[in-house]
Amino acid sequence: MADANAARRPSGELEASVLAALWAAGGRALTPADVQRDLGMELARTTVTTILARLYEKGSVSRTRAGRGYAYLPVQDSPGLAARRMRSELDKSAQDDRGTVLARFVSGLGPDDEALLRALLAEEPGGDDGGRGA
Structure with missing residues (x-):
């Protein structure tokens, strides 16, 4: 049984591979058969x-009818998806813990990332609320 567990892929690896195949398609919707071929993996x-159905349920991809099945497109690029996941994790925290969660996230950043974050916060594009609101 230990050998079977050792051969398992890390959590999320297949989803990441499927998303990478969709991103590589350059805006062309792919069917499951297309993705299977593009991955070049021994996946059924x-x-x-x-x-793809799970990614659709999570809102990571959209789908349109293609024959009897569906063709899929990513709804965001890789950086957009990472940002959405970070926001989702932040939203899971209790409202009173939000500041603590953000403070701990920022305190764990390296100097380069901290400088980048400071520069991004200083930009305040388009007269919005500096990214603090909806």
């Missing part, structure tokens, strides 16, 4: 279909 089409 049903596995690819399940991964």
Whole structure:
């Protein structure tokens, strides 16, 4: 049983691979068969279909009818998806813990990331609220 667990992929690896294939398609919607072919992996089409369905349920991809099935497109690029995941984790925290969560996140940044964050916060594009609101 330990050998079977050792052969398992890390959590999220298949989703990441499928998203990478969709991003590489350059805006062209892909069917599960297309993704399976593009990945060049020994994955069953049903596995690819399940991964795409889960990504759709999470809001990471959109889909349109393609014959009897669907063709999929990513809803965001890689940086946009990472930002959305970070926001989702922040939103899971209790409202009174939000400041603590952000403070701990920032305190864990390296000097280069901290400087980049400070520069981004100083930009305040387009007269909005500096990224603090909706």
